[in-house]
Amino acid sequence: MSLPLDYPRDPARPAGGSLTSLNERSREIFRQIVDSYLTSGEAVGSRHVARLLPMALSAASVRNVMQDLEELGLIYAPHTSAGRLPTELGLRFFVDAMLELGDIGPGEREQIEAQVKAAAHEQPLEAVLGDAMSMLSGLTRGAGVVVTTKDNARLKQIEFVRIEPERALAILVSEDGSVENRILHIPAWLPPSALIEAGNFLNARIRGRTLLEVKIEIEASHQAAENELGELTTRLIDAGLAGWADNSGGGQQLIVRGQGNLLQDLTAIEDLERIRLLFADLETKKDVIDLLNRAEGGEGVRIFIGSENKLFSLSGSSMIAAPFHDEQQRIVGVLGVIGPTRLNYARIVPMVDYTSKVVSRMLQRR
Template structure:
């Protein structure tokens, strides 16, 4: 997996010689492993080249002037800044691959969870699996409109409003209020329900709407104008990821363990507050839809994590038409093992995509 390098990252990369890059890489590696500052004496002992502690300190000062590292206190040790972590992820991170055993486990567990043809069960399993494998919190956001429908019924509430009752194949039921044309006769609600039920079974709302739009000319001969308007009103606002989102989070306790180890109870409180702000989590995951492959969000790059100092690794999954139908990811401390987490999130998203195109597609 090749990192995307923008102009500013390329500029910093050009400013670093081989010695500076190696020292910076060792500082970041030490932080990701222990969370502790790395000092010049320690670096001089582990570097592949021969450098005195004084020479290492000079390089560390140069890295600090570039904004890549900082000293948390008066000691000679350094930690990466948020800018430094972003630079490391974009330019120096060596993405590995997950082992065959982990691939088989992800594939087997997700396929087992999908046997009842319920996408939500597979997504819940995906979040739990990622959480267990990475020791972070697994998150998924997807559109509720991805459920495959079994039955729909309209019940008039007021002269211009009706209740649409949607029953999915997995047994879930959702009620939605829709606007109806003024003067619509009661028989038109029944007629519209019959019309839709002859076409929606086993399809998502998006698929149903696409088919109905394709049959628009035939529909005009089968329904009167008011009923056709009801069909449009009932489906137009529901299809696609622009509708109501569903958020699944598993493994918050892992975050508690990680942050307790760092001794920062206030960050724990802030992070749990973050996770409870579902709108912000969904907004962040939605941003992951805009690019190809895995996206990495670090710390204050998103308002959700501006105080808690956390990161997210996220990847979209797609249906048979290559449309993005959801995003899954991992939330954890900024010292996530990115080299391990990135390919794991990427592969899990690939498996979910295949399942969406298979049992659910």
């Protein structure tokens, strides 16, 4: 199975032009080099490639083709007289032009659906997503990551508590059982009754809705709110909801599961340093969130390879990510898998895609 039609090719990568004119022999030799790398992580020489080819070619002929591929920037020699490995450009070309996706087996589909369904009935959304990422990490042997925004949570109740003359605590209880506390700056002269009235006003409107939805409604009926609450309470609601709903990225949360998988299957001592750098990358939550947010640009799966993004410029890692949606088909988060550049793309791409669809269905039912 080839890549789906909605798979977004990366227009910034120069994997076109003369690369698309590679003949069948060159493509087959390049495919064998990439397949060997994805399987073992090791460089492959011309003699070994010649034995793998479906056509009869001498090792000398294979070396000539490998030289051409190297000049195109698709492969390189890690050491003098060593075999060849694909470059990041080569991997991008392989993914965009040659990758054939596998399919998810019935057992894996059932495992994904059962894990998400079981967690959805008992746990808050954050725990459900964490369980889903643990499951995805176990199936792919990479690190499962998800980023979502708390501002999309469907709320059940809200309460304001004054903690200082100019600060109040907003307690938000979501329908999934999670509780979040936020600090709200208020005027020192605001009477205590304004906090009580604001809570009553919101609790009459907020059940089953997001902060952003309530904010939009209040803005649309601003005059009615003024008449009902009075100017002071309305100013409190406007200031508070505007700050929460418009705080770009402020409500986002990152969940990472299965980092230990990245320490398995090391093929060289250099991999240990690469993994250390990747752990450092994962600790920089803002960069991971920014990267995952880039995956919201399309409906399909996105693949980020190595230095195509600043987050993995040193660690030599890749990410496969896909968005998930709420009942209005709005993107409310992105999930994915992080691992070395020799990830099993053919297997993991459909797995990430299927998991995002299962999570979307779960959110729509909730």
